[in-house]
Amino acid sequence: TTIARVVHERISNEYEYSIFIGNVRNIVEKGGLVSLQKQLLSGIWMKKDDISNLHEGAMIIRRVLCQKKVLLILDDVNHLEQLESVAGNHEWFGSGSRVLITIRNEHLLIEHGVERRFQIKGLKSEDALQLFSWKAFKKDYPEKHYLILSNRIVSYVK
Secondary structure, three states: OHHHHHHHHHHHHHOOEEEEEOOHHHHHHHHOHHHHHHHHHHOOOOOOOOOOOHHHHHHHHHHHHOOOOEEEEEEEEOOHHHHHHHOOOHHHOOOOOEEEEEEOOHHHHHHOOOOOOOOOOOOOHHHHHHHHHHHHHOOOOOOHHHHHHHHHHHHHHO
């Protein structure tokens, strides 16, 4: 997620539309696949109330984005249907578009026909602790009384 956000911040200005959808898993669990489509369309300032079903949402996404250079980042995808509902295939987007997907199960990317895949290795414990500390405390390193708890959290999420 952190790497995906940094990539988005650094290259988003190179695209006509740049959309970062975080926590795809949670969005779909709470509101279904149509809510994911609506999230994408709201990212390009479109009225999202017009979508009543998955097919209609897919048609609108394709129609609007097929001629546009798009950067779409989907974070924490965990089902093939999530990809199919917002990024059916490369023809949905214009020339030069990029779709970046963070996922825990590489098999879903293979099923979706994604040809270029990169596996990011986890951070070393010390680097993970520093990243956690920056996010949690806005400091390089946790204060002494938070060190044990911070190490447990970092260990748990690794």
